[in-house]
Amino acid sequence: MKKLSDQWLYQLPLTNIQSLKPVAGGDINDSYEIISDEGRMFLKVQPNRGKEFFAHEVEGIKLLSQAANVPTVIDYGEIEHDGFLILAWIDIGNGKQYELGQMVAQVHQIYHNRFGLDNDFTVGKFPKINTWQNSWSKFFINQRLEPLIKLAKEKGRWNNSRDHHYQILKQQIIEYDQTHKIKPSLLHGDLWSGNAIFTTTHQPMLIDPDVFYGDREFDLSITTVFGGFNDDFYRGYNDTYPLRPGFEKRVGWYQFYYVLMHVYLFGETYGTLLDSILSSFN
Template identity: 30%
Template sequence: MDAELSQRIEQALGRTPTGAAPLPGGCIGEVVKLAFADGGAPAVAKCARGGGLALEGYMLQVLNDRSELPVPQVLYGDDTLLLMTFIDGHGPLNAAAQRDAADHVARLHAVRGVAFGLERDTLIGPLHQPNPQTERWLDFFRDHRLRYMADVALDRGSLTSQQRDRIERFAGKLGRYLDEPAHPALLHGDMWGGNVLPKGDRIAGFIDPAVYYGHPEIELAFATLFGTFGQPFFERYAERAPFEPGGFFEARRDVYNLYPLLVHAAAFGPGWAEQAMQTIDRLL
């Protein structure tokens, strides 16, 4: 840790950092666990020369203010430095931890909003995520998730114009696959294993959100894309918040996972776009 960063941390927290150990993650910036001269509780620092951390701090604050989801407390934040409480969580997501996660996520999804979107735009990983407050979910998902992220992937060379046209044709038919939910629900927005911190049979916390109000099923779908949660999670979640009829796992899950696939295409390359095309081929 360089002297300038150490001084910024000391000025922000009134504590002298004595060490910084790397932590995993950090699409936006470097993440370290801080130790302090006073021997007290450690903290986490995220540093990003390119900015974006003020938005991450805002998203954590939204979850802290509006929900019971265990996420880091923001100690200090500006665009290039975010200081947070440290959550000690690691290890496998066993069946008991998955059931505990389901309890947390169901409570989060019970938080209602007045519109789909959010009061301001946010980030998903390193990418801009637009959140204009929108009355209808299908309009929001079509325009500000599928179409928007397809355009980002196209601009970055991860999507061909022909693939973008196929996404456009599919987006025009969303009403065949999706219905309007009863109300907007608060979402973590980036629910995969790297952002879930288990500790034994419980969940210590959730990190790196991409917050907005949406349909809970898009969150649940993302939680299956990389095998984050399995049967214990979904059985417990269904007890707390029963799924809508019509075959979520058979159809709607694949529709909703088009968005994270396009996010990954925009961030990591065209291989992810091909997975999205395979999904569209199955659905059309």
């Protein structure tokens, strides 16, 4: 974690900073509780990544706010080449998974006429190319799966067996896309349980988005990888926006992507899970 000097802190758009304390905030950013005359806030810092790093998150929060509770953005910018983002402090509580499912379903009913996003996100650990496409399979395969597989190969985390099963998976996606109409829905993009929280007033909230417009089954599939979402969540979702028949047959497409990303980022600790997912494609 980068040590923030008094000179660095002085450049924040805050008055009379009284305390700064590191807090847990994931493995991507340096995270702090910061208290100033403006109140108690959450500060995220991305060393040497500049303002651009948090521009994508701010855009995502704005888009999700059309249908979801999201953090309040105070400001974001760049100090000495470090990106920073200031959010209003959120006290974590508990709430009803059914209502969380309803909220995610409402987000997925925000549509676009194409798949992608106006901006690429290329300053993260895994670059996301969001060029607009009319075809979901073209977007997902060419702009998510293939670039990630290339990175996995460069780290020696790909092999012939994985490639064999992947070719079958890829063909399934192409064939399904040719025979079914997939609407481009607004997606959270990284919907694991740590990014779906409840406030002390029991309101569900989505945080840390990685948005784009895609197949809504992408988000739902990611919720199944590491758990944390119970039957009430899926019931709330389906009561609001029923899933297409056969979802359970397609969930592996997106689980594969999400677990491969973990293999690329964190190593073969996730390799057994990846191979288990791929083994169903034969």
